[in-house]
Every structure is written in structure tokens, then in C-alpha cells.
Amino acid sequence: MSALIAKDLGKMYRRYHQPIDSLKELVFRKQYHEAFWALKGVGFLCEAGEVLGVVGDNGAGKSTLLKLLSGTMQPTEGELIVNGRVSAILELGSGFHAEYTGLENIHLGCAVLGLNSAQIAAKVNEIIDFSELGDFIYQPVKNYSSGMFVRLAFSVVTSVDPDILIVDEALSVGDQHFQKKSMDRMMSFKEQGKALVFCSHSLYHVKELCKRAIWIDKGVIQVQGESGEVIDQYNDHVRMQNRISVPVPKSALLETKAEGENNKQLTAYLSEATLLNAKLDNAGIALYRTGGKFQVQVLAHKQDSLALEDVHIGIIIKRNDGVQCFGVSTVLDGELLFTRQDNNDLGVVYEIPELSLLSGQYSLEIWLIDTTSAHVYDSMQSCCEFKVRQPNTEVGVAYLPHQWSAPL
Amino acid sequence: MSNLNAIPSHLHALRLLISRELSSRYKGTVLGVLWLFLQPLIMVIVYSFVFSVIMKVRIPGMENTYHFALYLMAAMMPFFAFQEALISASNALFVNSVLLHKSTLPAILLPLVPMLATVVTEVIALVIIVIAAFVLLKQVSYYLLLLPFLVLIRLCLSVAIGYILAILSVFIQDLRQALGLLLTMLLFLTPVFYPIEMVPAEFLPMNDLNPLYHLLDGYRAVILRGEVPGIKLLYVAGFSVLLLLASGYFFQKTIERAKEFI
Numbered sequence: 279m280s281a282l283i284a285k286d287l288g289k290m291y292r293r294y295h296q297p298i299d300s301l302k303e304l305v306f307r308k309q310y311h312e313a314f315w316a317l318k319g320v321g322f323l324c325e326a327g328e329v330l331g332v333v334g335d336n337g338a339g340k341s342t343l344l345k346l347l348s349g350t351m352q353p354t355e356g357e358l359i360v361n362g363r364v365s366a367i368l369e370l371g372s373g374f375h376a377e378y379t380g381l382e383n384i385h386l387g388c389a390v391l392g393l394n395s396a397q398i399a400a401k402v403n404e405i406i407d408f409s410e411l412g413d414f415i416y417q418p419v420k421n422y423s424s425g426m427f428v429r430l431a432f433s434v435v436t437s438v439d440p441d442i443l444i445v446d447e448a449l450s451v452g453d454q455h456f457q458k459k460s461m462d463r464m465m466s467f468k469e470q471g472k473a474l475v476f477c478s479h480s481l482y483h484v485k486e487l488c489k490r491a492i493w494i495d496k497g498v499i500q501v502q503g504e505s506g507e508v509i510d511q512y513n514d515h516v517r518m519q520n521r522i523s524v525p526v527p528k529s530a531l532l533e534t535k536a537e538g539e540n541n542k543q544l545t546a547y548l549s550e551a552t553l554l555n556a557k558l559d560n561a562g563i564a565l566y567r568t569g570g571k572f573q574v575q576v577l578a579h580k581q582d583s584l585a586l587e588d589v590h591i592g593i594i595i596k597r598n599d600g601v602q603c604f605g606v607s608t609v610l611d612g613e614l615l616f617t618r619q620d621n622n623d624l625g626v627v628y629e630i631p632e633l634s635l636l637s638g639q640y641s642l643e644i645w646l647i648d649t650t651s652a653h654v655y656d657s658m659q660s661c662c663e664f665k666v667r668q669p670n671t672e673v674g675v676a677y678l679p680h681q682w683s684a685p686l
Numbered sequence: 687m688s689n690l691n692a693i694p695s696h697l698h699a700l701r702l703l704i705s706r707e708l709s710s711r712y713k714g715t716v717l718g719v720l721w722l723f724l725q726p727l728i729m730v731i732v733y734s735f736v737f738s739v740i741m742k743v744r745i746p747g748m749e750n751t752y753h754f755a756l757y758l759m760a761a762m763m764p765f766f767a768f769q770e771a772l773i774s775a776s777n778a779l780f781v782n783s784v785l786l787h788k789s790t791l792p793a794i795l796l797p798l799v800p801m802l803a804t805v806v807t808e809v810i811a812l813v814i815i816v817i818a819a820f821v822l823l824k825q826v827s828y829y830l831l832l833l834p835f836l837v838l839i840r841l842c843l844s845v846a847i848g849y850i851l852a853i854l855s856v857f858i859q860d861l862r863q864a865l866g867l868l869l870t871m872l873l874f875l876t877p878v879f880y881p882i883e884m885v886p887a888e889f890l891p892m893n894d895l896n897p898l899y900h901l902l903d904g905y906r907a908v909i910l911r912g913e914v915p916g917i918k919l920l921y922v923a924g925f926s927v928l929l930l931l932a933s934g935y936f937f938q939k940t941i942e943r944a945k946e947f948i
Contacts, residue, residue, distance in 0.1 A: 297857045297947045304940065349790045352942055364790075373784050375706065377713050386706065389699035390789050392692065 279361055281442050281473030282324040282347065287356035289317040289342050316342040317497045320356070324473045326441070331484035331491035331505050332477040333512050335519075339497040340477050341446070344368060347475055348444045362441025362473075365391060367432065376420035380411055380430050383419055387434040401437050408463075409433040410456075425453055432460050442473045485509045485671050506637075510667060514639035517599030546580040546589050546655040548646050553662050554627070563639075564664035568677055572633040574662060577625040578615070578646055580655075586624070589615055589655070592645040593628050596660070597638050603675055605643075609651050634677045637668045690938070692792050700795050700802075707803040726811035730759055730818050745881055752822040753910070759815050760909045761878045761902040764836070767808035768844050768898070769869045774800030775848030776855040776862050783948050793941045794934065797852040801845050808837060812909075819909055827912030836904050836915070839923045843897060846929035849937040856944040878902060897922040 292311035294300050299310035317339045324330040334340045345351040346358060348366030373390060374383045384405050388398045406415050409429045419427060436443065445464065465487075468474055478484055484491055484505060491505035493512045500515075501508050554573035556564035566572055580589050592607030608615060608626065615624040641663045646656040668677070712721050734755040737743045743754040778797035785791050812833060819825045855861045876898045877885060885893060893899045900922045904915030 292943075292946060297859070300943045300946070301854075301857045301940070304943065345787075350788055351945075368788055373789055375710075377710065378706070382706075386699070386702050389696070389702045390785065390791050392695040392699070392790065394695075394698045398698075 279326065280323045280359075281326045281328075281361050282322075282330075282475070283357075283359040284320055284322050284347075285357040285359075287317060287320040287343075287346060287353050287358060288315060289339075289346060289351070290315050290354040315497055317346070317353075317494075320494070320497075320499055322492055322499070322502055324442075324475060326361075326473050327468060327471040328490065329468055329474040329476055329488045331488035331508070332475060332494065333479075333481060333484055333491060333509065334494035334500075335516075338494045340494055341368075342497075343494065344444055344446055344475070344477055347442075360442065363392070363438070364442045364444060365435050365438050365440030366444035366446075367435050368444070368446050374419050374427070374431065377418055379418055380409075380415040380422070381406075383430065384415075384434055387431075388438060391435070391438045393438060405430075405433045405437045408437065408459075425456070429456055432456075436460075436463055436467075440467075440472065442475070443467055444475045444477075446477045447479065481509050481513060482671075482673055506671065507667070510637040513637065514598060514665070517597060517601075517638065520599045545584050546578060546646055548576065548578050548644060548656045548658055550577040551575070551642065551644050551658055551662050553664055556664060559665060564662075566633055566635075566664060566666050568634065568636055568666060568668035569632050572630040573627055574642065575625065575627045576644055577618075577623070578656075580622050580624060582622060586614060586617065586621075588649050589624060590647050590649060590651070591615060591626055591628075592647055592651070594643040594645075595635070595640055596643055597640050597675070601675065603635060603640070607645070607647065607651065609647065609649060633666065635666045636672060636674060636677060637666055638675075639663070639665050690792065690794070692790060693795065696791055696795060699791060700799065703795075703799045704803050704806075707799050708806060722807060722810050723814070726759075726763065726807075726814045730755065730814060733758055734818075734822070746883070750823055756815060756819050756823065757881075757906065757910060758879065759811075759818075760906045763811040763815060764808060764840050764902055764905050765873060765876070765878060765898070767804040767811075768840060769873070770807070771801040771804045771841075771844035771848055772851055772869065773865060774804075775844075776851040776865055778852055779856060779944065779948055786945060786948060793945070794849075794937055797848055797937075798845065801841070801848050804844070805837060805841055808840070812837070812905075816909055823910070825910060825912060827908070829908040829912055829914055832908050832915065833905075835923075836901065836908065836919075839904075839919070839926055840901060842926040842930050843901065843922070846926055846933045849930075849933040853937055853940045853944050856947050872898065876902065894918075897925060 291314045292300065293314055294311050302308070303310045320339075320343060322330070332340055332343065342351070344366065345368070346353050347360075348364055348368060349360070350366070350368075373387060375386065378386070381402070384402055385398055388401065388405075389395075393401070409415070409426075409432075411426060411430060414422065414426060415430075419430070422430070443464065464474060464476075476484065476488060488505040490503060491508040492502040493500045493508050493515075495515070501511050552575045553564045554575055555571065556566060559565045574593070576591050576593070578589065578591065580586075590608040592605065592609070594605030595603045597603055613626075615626050617623065618625055641660045642658075644658045644661060645654060647654055708722070709719070712718050715721060717724065734752055737755045737758070738751040738753075742751050744751065745754055745757065748754065748757070775797040778800060779786060779793070782796045786793055786796060816826075816830060816833075851861065851865065855865075875892070876896055877893060882890075882893060882899070882903070900916060900918045904919045907913040907915045
């Protein structure tokens with residue numbers, strides 16, 4: 279039996295000029311609002327014993343979804359079936375009363391979660407133990423450090439034996455020791471067959487903890503499925519937004535072009551760049567595997583007046599956030615281009631036998647340069663887009679060869 | 687309609703929230719819960735001193751000079767409880783916005799907490815007035831057993847109006863400002879400070895339509911006159927129950943809309 283079943287969930291926020299319009303609307307049956315859909319058509323399953331990750335940009339609708347799941351907000355449309363008691367770690371301890379002691383807040387916190395006095399009495403000691411607050415439990419929570427506050431809140435929320443736990447960014451709280459402890463507790467929930475919905479900006483954690491994940495963007499599910507793939511796609515999207523612009527020697531480029539157009543003296547140009555042996559993904563983008571072979575063929579044309587030795591090709595692999603991952607040229611490697619049918623038709627195949635790049639979205643920057651590398655005949659920016667997918671969950675840009683050995 | 691079926695599992699929460707409501711007022715004070723008793727007690731003493739010892743106010747048909755002070759108190763204390771309930775209900779959703787948005791506690795319990803708490807203060811005040819009536823006026827009767835019903839009707843009426851105010855004050859910001867004024871007007875328009883006999887005949891129908899008048903007179907009847915309350919109190923009871931059902935429905939129907947503005 280699925281712990282959570284969401285069918286076509288939607289949440290609409292109504293925007294009014296003034297609050298009273300909302301009431302008028304109810305009475306006169308006439309629309310006074312502008313609709314804003316924070317979520318639309320969201321459907322998924324979360325099985326018992328499963329950790330479901332939720333990722334997305336700020337304002338994408340994650341918080342709205344978590345509020346719907348935890349029952350603090352009603353969906354505007356669609357259906358949500360919840361099998362079991364839900365406990366949510368949304369804003370930890372936000373319901374605590376500063377003037378009251380930790381112990382009093384434990385009682386109130388548990389009661390608000392729906393426990394009766396006998397059930398609370400049975401849990402109090404366990405909560406105090408887990409929170410490691412000791413005698414501080416008799417102090418008003420206003421005297422607590424933020425870490426103590428969060429420890430108490432986490433202990434309360436997770437002690438009520440939920441069947442479904444909704445976790446929002448709870449890993450970033452408390453000290454290292456308590457983070458580890460809270461993580462262990464959440465994992466033990468998973469082993470006890472409880473369902474966890476885990477929402478975090480720490481994509482590494484989502485990838486490690488969750489078997490499946492959902493990426494929400496602008497209120498709709500962009501992708502859902504196996505967490506590695508979802509996170510990789512989301513990462514591509516994030517890097518795209520965060521891209522840094524690497525200064526391109528545009529002046530050189532423009533000057534060359536201008537010169538060429540005006541004087542018809544453009545002495546060499548790039549004619550074609552093609553990725554070889556690539557699989558295509560659903561969107562028709564070339565897909566490579568980390569560790570697989572990567573090949574690109576570049577063709578160019580030069581004028582008679584130029585010597586073969588004076589035409590070279592440089593290729594830079596760029597990730598979609600602008601990071602230059604690797605760039606090299608035939609000049610650097612001391613290679614020459616190959617001629618084809620005609621002496622002026624040049625070409626080369628650039629091959630990386632074992633591509634070490636990790637998951638991401640990449641493109642090439644191809645430069646046609648002279649033997650000094652200073653003069654640019656032609657260039658292609660952001661061409662040959664391709665994706666890389668890695669089999670495991672290493673993090674970073676590239677897979678570096680390494681080994682682990684016994685200490686000296 | 688939101689989570690009405692979650693109410694039974696949150697009854698313990700309701701109990702704790704009410705005791706928090708009461709104790710938070712006196713948190714950190716030296717006398718603590720004693721303040722709950724001190725306030726009505728001191729009022730009885732001050733009123734008796736001013737109206738009975740200094741001003742010697744007498745109302746026709748009441749021989750004892752202490753009578754007027756108790757006559758005032760017997761109606762004022764329930765009125766204050768009514769007033770307190772309405773004001774706290776109109777603030778309840780704002781004050782508890784965290785619980786409203788971040789917990790599964792049924793929202794309909796939030797205004798109920800401070801309104802139920804007024805019963806505690808009212809009952810304490812009534813006990814003090816009943817004792818004072820016995821000590822100063824030698825007045826006691828079996829009809830005092832009707833007091834719990836009067837308190838229940840008072841609560842019913844307060845909650846009925848309170849739920850409407852809790853919602854309306856979200857949509858109409860001015861309401862919270864106006865409420866204090868409206869309640870003061872109501873206090874003076876209802877025969878609390880003066881007996882009904884002093885009201886000119888042409889204004890009497892207004893009093894007859896005022897459920898508070900019949901209710902407050904019921905308190906005076908059982909505490910001071912040793913009589914059974916007037917028959918009209920039954921109408922007030924019926925009216926309160928019907929209004930409570932209607933306003934509870936209204937609250938549930940509109941709370942999701944109201945939440946969007948809190």
C-alpha cells in the first residue's frame with residue numbers, strides 16, 4: 279500500500295485588491311481575484327519504506343507541496359491520499375512558546391500533533407534523552423541556544439512515531455554530532471518501513487538518500503524518477519542559471535570578421551563540427567557516459583595563401599554554468615590538421631578515449647587559430663551541446679584517477 | 687470543510703492551550719494564579735466602597751446600601767467575560783498564525799481556546815459575588831444551581847458571535863479597532879448600570895430584543911433576587927444554539943479563504 283498518493287494536485291492562491299473581496303466572492307458568486315497557481319497537476323506515489331526527494335528552485339512550489347502533504351493546507355484541486363500519521367519538520371520549533379520550559383513545550387508540541395496525555399507521558403523521557411538537553415529541559419526555551427532549540431524541536435517531531443515524515447532542510451541544523459544523530463534517526467525510519475519525503479537544496483544528500491526524486495519547477499513536475507537522473511537534470515538547470523560568462527576575445531574575433539567581410543580576406547573558416555558515436559536522449563541531445571569514448575569531428579577550409587602549418591584548431595569543453603572544464607589545441611599538442619579531397623579542405627577528429635567528466639550539460643567552443651595561437655581566423659561558441667551521465671554518485675566536475683592505500 | 691474529524695485527537699491540545707492561555711497572563715508574576723481571584727475580589731471591595739459607603743446609591747426596592755455594588759457586579763462580570771471572549775476571538779487567528787499555518791490543529795479550536803478560558807475567570811468572579819451576596823445581604827437560594835446553565839448560555843452566545851468576528855476581522859481590518867467601541871456602547875445600552883425600570887417606555891422594545899439583557903438579568907435573578915430567570919431566557923438559549931451552529935458553519939466555510947490573509 280502506498281503511503282502517499284497524490285493525484286493531479288493543484289494549489290491556487292487567490293490575489294485580491296483587498297481582503298474583503300474574498301468574502302464578497304463567496305457571497306455574490308462573482309470572481310474578484312487573480313488566480314496564481316503555485317502547483318498544478320502534481321501526481322506521484324510514495325511507497326512505505328521509501329525516501330522520496332523533492333528538489334527545485336526557490337519559489338518553485340516545493341513548500342506549497344510540503345504543506346499540502348503535511349495537511350496544514352488544503353489543495354485547490356486533485357486528491358491526496360495519506361495512509362498513516364504524518365509528522366512534518368517544516369519550520370522546526372516554530373510553535374514553541376518562549377516563556378515556557380522545554381518540558382512544557384514538549385507536552386504542548388506533542389498535543390498539537392494529536393497525542394493524548396498518556397501517550398505523551400510515555401514519550402517524554404525518550405524525547406528528553408534524544409534532545410540531550412539534560413537539566414536545561416526545566417528552563418524556558420527563550421534561554422536556549424539556537425542549536426538546543428532545534429534539537430528539542432526535532433526530538434519532539436520525530437518522537438511521535440509518524441508513518442510518514444516530511445522533512446524540509448532539517449539537515450542544516452544543529453551541530454555535527456546532532457546532524458549525524460538526526461540523520462541516523464531518519465534512516466531508521468526508512469528501515470522501519472516508514473515513508474519519508476525529503477526536500478533539500480543539498481542535492482548530494484537527495485542523491486544519496488533517495489531512490490526516487492521529483493523536480494518541481496514553476497509549480498509543475500519537470501521530471502520524476504530515479505533520483506540520480508532527476509538530480510543530474512536539475513543540476514544542469516541550476517548551472518544554466520548560474521552560468522558565469524568567460525570573457526571571449528571578441529574584439530579579435532570581430533575584427534577578423536569585419537576585415538573578412540570588408541576585404542574578402544578571411545583566410546580560413548570553420549565549416550562543420552559534429553559529435554561522433556553519441557547516443558541521443560529523449561530531447562535529441564547527445565548523451566555520453568562517464569568513462570566512455572568521446573569524439574568530435576571538426577572541418578575547416580583555408581585559402582590557398584595559407585600554409586597548412588599555420589591553421590590550427592583549439593577545442594574547449596564548457597559546462598553550462600560557464601566553467602571551462604578542459605581546453606587544448608593542435609598547437610599545444612604539436613599536431614597538424616589533416617587535408618581531405620582538396621588541399622584547402624582540412625579536418626581533424628578530437629578523441630577522448632575515457633571521458634572523465636561527471637554528470638552535466640556541456641558544450642564546445644571551437645577556435646580556428648594560427649600557429650602563434652594569438653590570431654583567430656574563426657570560432658564557434660556553444661556548439662555541439664551534449665550531456666554526460668555518470669554511473670555513481672561522485673561529486674565535482676571530473677572523475678580523477680585515484681587510489682586509497684594504507685597510512686604510512 | 688477542513689479537518690473537523692481531527693478534533694477528537696486534539697482535545698488534549700485544547701486543554702493544554704487553555705491552561706497556557708490562563709497561566710501565560712501571570713507567568714513570572716509573584717502571586718501567579720492568585721491574580722485570577724484578586725481581580726474580581728478587589729473590584730467587589732472598591733465598588734462596594736465607592737457606591738455603597740461613599741455615594742450610598744440606592745435603587746428603588748433595595749434597602750441595603752451594599753445592594754447596588756453587587757447588583758452591578760452580578761451583571762458586569764458576565765458582561766466582561768462576554769467582552770473578553772469577543773475581543774480575544776477577533777485576535778485569535780492573528781495571534782496563533784504559526785499554529786494556523788504550521789500545524790494540523792483544527793483551526794476552529796484556535797478562537798475557542800481564549801473563549802473557553804473566559805469561563806474560568808467568570809466562574810471565579812461569580813463565586814466571589816455569590817459569597818459576597820451571602821455575607822453582605824444574607825442572600826442565598828437553590829436557584830444558584832441554575833448558574834452553570836447561565837454560564838453555558840453566555841458561552842454559547844459568545845462563541846457564536848466570536849467565530850463570526852474571528853473571520854470578519856481578517857477580511858475587515860477596521861473591525862478590530864471598532865470592536866472595543868461597539869462593546870462599550872453595548873455595555874451602556876444594556877441595563878447593567880441602571881435598572882430596566884429607569885428606561886423610557888419608547889426604548890423598552892430595544893431592550894426586549896437584546897439577548898444580553900435577558901441573560902444578564904438571569905444572573906441577577908438567581909444571585910440577588912433568589913428567583914427563577916424570566917422565560918425569555920429560553921428564547922435566548924435557543925437563539926444562541928442556532929447562531930452557534932450557523933457561525934460554526936460560516937467559520938469552516940471561510941477559514942481557508944481567511945488563512946490566505948494571515
